[in-house]
Amino acid sequence: CLGDRAAVALSRAGHFRGRTLFSGMLYAPLVMPEVITGLSLLLLFVAISAERGFWTVVVAHTTLTMCFVAVVVQSRLHALDRSIEEAAMDLGCSPVAAFLRATVPLIWPAIAAGWMLAFALSLDDLVIASFTTGPGSTTLPIRIYSEVRLGVKPEINAICTLIIAAVTVLIVVASLAAKLSKTQADNAAPM
Known part of the structure; x- marks a missing residue:
């Protein structure tokens, strides 16, 4: 959901103040090693005194996967003809209704692909989860890794x-x- 909104902001909002910073922060997890991302998030959670557990893992995986969703949806939005949305507004739709009724059905495959990619990356992630999980909470990759070490x-x-x-x-x-x-x-x- 956040990746979709970030893609819409980057492809439809034009040039706005802080766009370069926003896109840089959005795409940073694409090129940053997972160890650095995990350590950075761990230091953030320690600095704000957040108890590590389920919610810290959710925040970490959202941070990791949001950029992949944004890339997929943004590429679909760039390839989309804006005249369809403009025609819907000419026929009486508000800009939000035109986006929801004309654009969202056309970008739905990209949204679904982004969701599946995010799910697969989140399910696969061991490094960031090991940094952000706490006692009493574990993810499937951590559980499998700990079990396989013993046989x-x-x-x-x-x-x-x-x-x-x-x-x-x-x-x-x-x-x-x-x-x-x-x-x-x-x-x-x-x-």
Whole structure:
């Protein structure tokens, strides 16, 4: 959600004061090593006396993944024809309604792709989670890593098999949905 809004701000707001700083801070996690990001967030949480746990991991993963979502959505917004949104405003929609009714359906695949990318990166992250998690809270990658150090157990194999099966099912469903959508578009196209 934050990555989508950041992408809209960067692609639609034009030049505003602090744009360079905003985009620099937004894209910094793309090029910064995860160890540096994790350590920086740990120092931030210590400085503000935040108890490390679930919410610190959420903030850390949001910081890490927001830039990837913004890149995906911003690229789709740049490729989008603004005249569709302008036509909706000419027909009586407010700018917000025109964006929601005309633009959001067109950028929905980019939003979904950004969400899936963010989910995969968050699920995969071990380094930042190890810096920001606290006692009593753990993430799946940390749990798997700590279990594997002591030897591979059947539970770890089962978890990994379930994750692979879920990803496979999602890929097959997405592929079938894309194929169905293309077929419907080809059938609806005038000859």
